[in-house]
Amino acid sequence: MLKKGDEEIKKELKNLNISLTLDEVRKISKAIGREPSIVELYIFNAEWSEHCSYKSSRNVLKMLPTKAPNVVLGPGEDAGIVRLFDKYCLVVAHESHNHPSQVLPYEGAATGIGGIVRDINCMGAEVIGVCDPLRFGENEYIIKGVIEGVGGYGNPLGVPNLGGDTYFNSSFNDNCLVNVIALGLVSEEDIIHSKIPDCAKDIPYSIVIIGKATDASGFCGASFASEILDSAKERKEAVQVPDPFLKNVLFKANKELFRLIKEKNVEIAFKDLGGGGLACGTSEIGGDFGIEIELSLVPQIEGLLPEVITCSETQERFIMAVPDSIIDDVLKLYNEDWELPNISEKASAAVIGKVLKEPRYILRHNGKTVCDLPVSLVVGGISYDREEMPIECRYEEPDQEIGTKNLKDAILNVISHPNVSSKKWIYSSYDMEVQGKTVIRPGEADSSLIAPLIEKGISVGVACSCDCNPLQGRIDPYLQAVNAVLEAQRNVASIGATPVCLTDCLNYGNPEKPEAFWQFKEGVRGITDACKELWLKDYPEYPMPVVSGNVSFYNESSSGTSIDPSPIIACFGIIRDISKAITMEFKDSGNPIFLVGERKDELGASVYYQTLGFVGRNIPKPDLEKERENIHKIIELINDGFILSCHDISDGGMITTIIEMAILGDLGAEIDIEGIGTIREDKRLFSETPGFILEVKKGYEGKIKLNQAYHIGYTIPEKKLIIKDLIDIPIDTLKKAWMGTL
Amino acid sequence: MRVAVIQFPGTNCEYETLVSVKSVEIDCEIFRWNRPADELLEFDGFIIPGGFSYQDRVRAGVIASKKPIMKAIMKKAEDGCPVLGICNGAQVLIESGIVPGIEWTKVEMALTFNRWTGFFCDWIYLKVWSKKSPFFSLFSIGDVFPIPIAHGEGRFVTQKEGLLDRLIRNEQVALRYCTEDGEIIDEFPINPNGSVFNIAGITNKEGNVLAMMPHPERASFAYHKSSSGIKIFEGMKFFKK
Missing domain, CATH: 3.30.1330.10 (PurM-like, N-terminal domain)
Incomplete structure (x- = not known):
């Protein structure tokens, strides 16, 4: 294949539905010193996909604390x-x-x-x-x-x-x-880990597949997940077929397996077959060991090509490496005790290969070798340093005068918005x-x-x-x-x-x-x-x-x-x-309501702006030190019993938070929003600056020592939302809007 | 009393049901579908828990109802042993024709698709409507309690003329959906699935077999929203044996 011209190779890869680039194919050939077999190409197609190899992301992900x-x-x-x-x-x-x-x-x-x-x-x-x-x-x-x-x-x-x-x-x-x-x-x-244990050096281990019979579903699923979805080539065959019924039984059988290995005091490697199918599952348990598999032993529907058996992503399957001493017990557990073959056609546990001391990844199909690669090459993946270019934010804050004079309508629009309701x-x-x-x-x-x-x-x-x-x-x-x-x-x-x-x-x-x-x-x-x-x-x-x-x-x-x-x-x-x-609904009337977190002009990406047709620019820029102090303190106050209900402020702003607490608690609230920030009233209500609304146990207001905590009102028995000098709405009206039944 | 919690392929509530039964100090174990049916005869109480036995193929509960272990349970039911079917277990009992069992083993009712929704999970209220069955020994008639439901096919219906009247007369309607205040209203979500006569649970004539759609094992302990459901399991102790 590689002797052909570039365009021809590309065309051939495309025909095979292989997403590897020409350079990648060349790289593979160089590494193995020969042209890869078809099965090998599909294995690399899965293993070197973005989905399995994290080839664009792995260098960046190193930043994350783990x-x-x-x-x-x-x-x-x-x-x-x-x-x-x-x-x-x-x-x-x-x-x-x-x-x-x-x-x-x-x-x-x-x-x-x-x-x-x-x-x-x-x-x-x-x-x-x-x-x-x-x-x-x-x-x-x-x-x-x-x-x-x-x-x-x-x-x-x-x-x-x-x-x-x-x-x-x-x-x-x-x-x-x-x-x-x-x-x-x-x-x-x-x-249980997904690596073959060290003791496989001394005692023989075999590879056992369990679950659904392998079919062609999800073939090339991993590389499909790593491409642009183009409506012209909707690849329905790359999507797997679910069978929760089989999984229900399989999980119960696995529970018995875990009990068995504990009882026998043996170590196994256990891994689910997901992206990349058998190829990824079996190679990734290898580590310092090798794997040899006879593909014809994999329980399967008839007529599958070796590359399909290798790379299909048929659901409800696991792979394991188990010491030979317990193989009979394992097979009995799945095939007889839990009757896998009677749960789903041809589903079973089957020995399909063995663990090798030499770290090679060998697949045979009816005795013929279709893949022979170093394990490290299969699982080593590749990595790219991608270029980056900042995007200039093209959104602006709306003009100052834009907003609403009718707060009631604004509230109803926000709480009935699909992202809030x-x-x-x-x-x-x-x-x-x-x-x-x-x-x-x-x-x-x-x-x-x-x-x-x-x-x-x-x-x-x-x-x-x-x-x-x-x-x-x-x-x-x-x-x-x-x-x-x-x-x-x-x-x-x-x-x-x-x-x-x-x-x-x-x-x-x-x-x-x-x-x-x-x-x-x-x-x-x-x-x-x-x-x-x-x-x-x-x-x-x-x-x-x-x-x-x-x-x-x-x-x-x-x-x-x-x-x-x-x-x-x-x-x-x-x-x-x-x-x-604690849950978030108001618990009783007459309890103090606290707002935690000053209301700032941070309505960029807010639901309120969306209801007005804007995106905005000022998104919340939190002071993380203060936020951390508040979070840690609130956890303690809740565990000490001083806070009866708590709900965080996010989509829809503080007023949405209060309305949800009132609706669920079947109570009302009377609040005053003076002094909780210097911004316009509507912005105060709808700003998505992080914060909390707390219902505090009566008489324990003094315990609420938090950064920027404001006692803004009380829960009331009348099912109304009252904002001093601004709003008086029945909770029932709000509930209808929020439940989407207005 | 020794109780078997039946595990069909696809059952998914057997473990928590076991926990509830054991908590009232009843000897109890899970009984897998492929154990010899004869072994069931050594038990004197039976629970068919919730789940999706045999994947709800054909109709929910119908395949399980035809299995040999159901034959054994039906025999024990005839002897007066307590049999409780919860959710999918209720579907199995209805399909096997031992509930309501006016004509024993003849299918007289159905649990069909919810009238207003697909699969629906929520907390609802039940009213105890009859105390004929020993399962309700620890309740009083008219007791109202919250309990969760989670099903797609939970609507009790019948085409048999006069059956409903007969069930009411026989005091076989054990549980009905109601409001928090005990008012029986035939509208969503009070009657969450549209069951005839707001039926949530029904027994056979003798009262030893109970089929109910709500989940008492999910309303058994202090950490649940309500623990009233545990009394149904405890009711098994009131059967003579």
Whole structure:
């Protein structure tokens, strides 16, 4: 092939649906000293894709803080792990499934959930929750399909949905974002790694595949995720097919596997088969060892080519390296005890190869060698230093006189805006209660809370929240990322939990375009700076660690415009005693209401400006030192019982925050906004400067020693929102607007 | 009393159901679908928990209802042993025809698609309408309590003429959807799925088999929003045996 002319080679690669560049193919040939086989080409196509190799991002990602005393496992394997309580650990992972969801919304979103839960499970952990940050354009088919897909997988699987966040904006018209997050629980001594253990030097290990029979679905999925979505070549075959029913059974069988290896006291390597399929899964467990696989032994539908068996991304599969001494037990467990072949056609556990002492990656098909490469070359990946070019912000603040004289209408417009109004229509289609450990559900507070150890008599809770305002990135991608980290932490603190780690999914445009790459780099810089300043409460000398994450590039429309930058941040928090956690609805009348955080002229990217038809320029520029002090103090005040309800100020400003607390609490509020800032009244109400609204226990106002805390009013029994000299609206009217039933 | 929590492929509420039952000090274990059905005869109480047994293929609950272990459970039900079907378990019991069981093992009702929504998860209120079944020994008639639901096919319907009247007369309608104040209103979300007569739970004639759509295992403990659901599990202790 390489003897042909450049254009001919390019054409051939295109015909094969291979995204490698000509230079990359040449590089491969040079490294192996011969022309790669077709199977090898497809393996590199997957391994060197942006999705698997992080080739554009890896040099930038080094900036992120990943180490801290509570981190058990940072980025590098399928999920990150932090200490939760005693020997118990929290496992977290965060991925994107953007392109598949744009092409086939239901299947794309469902397999997004299906993939992320495997990442957790393969660490030896039980999956205890999922979240789904979503970014949509106007296409209702996609909105409906994605939401149904998320529920359509998580509900039958039996994992509670712990929320997410949803934004609608036209930059996502041709490229929606479907991010998925999963949480797991594991005992530290039971963590399973995705590397072949050292003892494989001395005892024989075999490779076992378990799960669904391999088919052609998702072939080239990893490289598909690393290209621009061009409506002319919607590649539906690159999207995988979900089967939560099989996964439900598979997870229960895996639980028995974990018990078995503990009982037999053996070490295994365990990994999910996701992006890049068998090729990535088997090569990445190699490490210092080699792997030899006979592809015909892989349970499969008939007639698959060797490259399809190697690189298809058929769902519901895992790969493991197990000592030969337990192979019979493993096969019996899956094939007989849990009857995989009767659950899904040809699904099973099967031995497909063995571990070699020499680090070579060898694949045979009916005895014929179709791949023979050094493991290090397969998994080593490549790396590019991309060019960057700053984008000049083209937005301006609206003229001073623009604004509204009718505050009531303005309030109704803001709270009925799709980015503010109740998302109950989304989360009520998800099972939020399964597993029976949900303490705070989506919609009840700024973050959800589960009690994963409650059955063991331990009342520790885990909170999580995800955030990122897309429009802010259009104005300043650095501050956007800072604000996302800050808001995610604020949300976790709002229920009284202490933030302990973050994950990120960095959704950007084409990294080969210097402007998009600059946005990405600014985002990583913003996250890094925010993590350093918003450090771990229990270890002040350590920045907030980012323990797992994902980069999703090439999110742009066919016309070549990038989506709004979206470094979506998930923050995980721990509360020692779930009974101390608080929700956001007002609890009783006559309690003091406090505003935390002066209202500043920071309405750039605000919902209020959007309702007036502006983007604006002044996005919140937080004083991170003051914010950190407030966050840490509020956590203590909640755990001491002085704060009865707390809700952070974000989309829609402080008035939206108060309205939501009143609606959910079925109470009213009477406030005075004099002295909380010098800006115009409407701006005070709608500014998205970070902050909190607190309902404080009567008589304990003196305890609220926070930076810029203002006692602005009281909760009242009459179901009304009264702003002194400005507003008097029934809560019922507000509720109708917010619920979308006005 | 020794209770089996049945695990079909696709069941997903067996572990928390086990926790609830064990918490009221009832001996209880999970029973996998492919164990010999005969072994079930050694148990004297049965719970078919929530989930998506057999992927809801054909109709929710129908495939599980045809399995050998269901035959064994039906036999034990005839002997008067308590059988509780929750959510998908309720669908299995309706499909097997032992609830409402006017004509034993004849399918007389259906749990069809929610009238107003697809899959819907929320907290609703229930009113105890009949105490005929020992499952409700710890309740009083008219008790109102909050409990979560999570289903797409939870709407009780029947085409059989006069059946509803008969169920009411027989005191087989055990639980009805209502407002926080106990008012029975047939509108969303008070009656979340549009069930006839706001039915949320129904028993057989004798009262030993209960099929309910809401999840008592998710309303069992102090850390749940309500712990009233635990009384239904505790009610199993009031069966004679």
